[in-house]
Amino acid sequence: MLVEQITQALTAVREQKPLVVSITNYVVMNNTANALLAIGASPIMAHSKQEMAEMMAFAGALVINIGTLDSAWIPRMTFAVEQANANGKVVVLDPVGCGASILRTDTSREIARLADQLIIRGNASEIIALANEQAKSKGVDALDSSDIALSAAYFLVKEYGACVVISGETDYIVTSEQTVKLNNGHAMMPCVTGMGCTLSALTAAFAAVGEETGVAAAAVLGVVGEIAAEQSRGPGSLQLTILDELYLLDEATLAKRLKLQVINS
Ligand SMILES: Nc1ncnc2c1ncn2[C@@H]1O[C@H](COP(=O)(O)OP(=O)(O)OP(=O)(O)O)[C@@H](O)[C@H]1O
Numbered sequence: 001m002l003v004e005q006i007t008q009a010l011t012a013v014r015e016q017k018p019l020v021v022s023i024t025n026y027v028v029m030n031n032t033a034n035a036l037l038a039i040g041a042s043p044i045m046a047h048s049k050q051e052m053a054e055m056m057a058f059a060g061a062l063v064i065n066i067g068t069l070d071s072a073w074i075p076r077m078t079f080a081v082e083q084a085n086a087n088g089k090v091v092v093l094d095p096v097g098c099g100a101s102i103l104r105t106d107t108s109r110e111i112a113r114l115a116d117q118l119i120i121r122g123n124a125s126e127i128i129a130l131a132n133e134q135a136k137s138k139g140v141d142a143l144d145s146s147d148i149a150l151s152a153a154y155f156l157v158k159e160y161g162a163c164v165v166i167s168g169e170t171d172y173i174v175t176s177e178q179t180v181k182l183n184n185g186h187a188m189m190p191c192v193t194g195m196g197c198t199l200s201a202l203t204a205a206f207a208a209v210g211e212e213t214g215v216a217a218a219a220v221l222g223v224v225g226e227i228a229a230e231q232s233r234g235p236g237s238l239q240l241t242i243l244d245e246l247y248l249l250d251e252a253t254l255a256k257r258l259k260l261q262v263i264n265s
C-alpha cells in the first residue's frame with residue numbers, strides 16, 4: 001500500500017542517514033541542509049569538479065538546483081550528473097526559474113537529457129516551460145496552477161524517462177505507471193523562499209533509500225508544512241517550525257494526515 005511505503009521510507013531515511021550531495025543555489029543552501037539534517041539525512045553542498053567523482057562514489061543521491069545559475073556552474077553540473085550515472089545514483093533536478101531565461105531553460109533540458117535516473121521537481125510554471133509549453137511565471141514563482149502542468153509532466157516522463165513532481169496547492173507525482181495527487185501543505189508555504197528547493201532536497205534523501213518517485217518527500221513536507229503552519233504567526237516562524245516538525249514527525253501522524261489519491265494513467 002502506498003501510505004505504508006511512504007511511512008516506511010521515512011523510517012528508512014532515519015535509519016540509513018543517506019548522504020545527499022547538492023549543487024544548489026546560494027539562497028537555499030542553509031535551509032536545505034537543515035531540512036536534510038532534520039529528517040535524518042546527511043547533507044553536503046559540493047560544487048567543485050575536483051572532488052565530484054569521490055563524492056558520487058559514496059553519495060546516496062545528487063541534487064542539481066539551477067536557482068543561481070551562471071555559465072561557470074554548467075560544466076560542474078553536467079560532470080556531477082555523469083558521475084551520478086557512473087555510480088547508479090538518482091539525480092533530482094530542480095529547474096528553478098525554467099522559462100524565465102533561455103539559460104535556465106536550455107540548462108534544465110541539458111541536465112534532464114544527461115541523467116540516467118531522474119526525478120524532476122518543479123512548480124507548475126517550471127514544468128510547463130521545461131516541456132516547451134507556454135508558461136506564466138514571474139522569476140522563480142509559479143503563476144500557473146499545478147493541474148494545468150499535468151500534460152507537460154506526462155510529456156517529460158516520456159521524453160526523459162523521469163518521474164515528475166509538480167508542487168503547488170496540490171502536488172502531483174507523475175510516473176510512467178501512475179499519477180498521485182496530494183492535497184496537504186498550507187497556503188503560507190510559498191511565502192518562505194526555497195520551500196520547493198527543500199522539497200527537491202528531501203526527494204533526493206528518499207531516492208537514496210529506494211523511494212524513487214518523489215511521493216514520500218512531497219507527502220512528508222506537505223504534512224509537516226500544515227502542522228507547522230498551525231503553530232506559526234507568519235513565514236519566519238513557519239520556516240523554523242518546519243525544521244522542528246520534520247525532526248518530530250512520526251509514522252502514525254504522517255499516515256493519519258495524508259490526503260492522497262491515486263489517479264491511474
Ligand atoms: N497554496 C499552497 N497550499 C498548500 N501547499 C502549498 C501551496 N503552495 C505551495 N505549497 C507547498 O509548498 C512546497 C513548495 O512548493 P512550491 O510550488 O511553492 O515550490 P517552488 O515554487 O519551487 O518554491 P521555491 O522556488 O521558493 O523553492 C510544496 O510542498 C507544496 O506542496
Ligand SMILES: Cc1ncsc1CCO
Nearest residue numbers: 025027067068096140194
Ligand atoms: C529567490 C531565488 N532566486 C534564485 S533561487 C531562489 C530561491 C527559490 O527558488
Ligand SMILES: [Mg+2]
Nearest residue numbers: 096123196197
Ligand atoms: Mg522552485
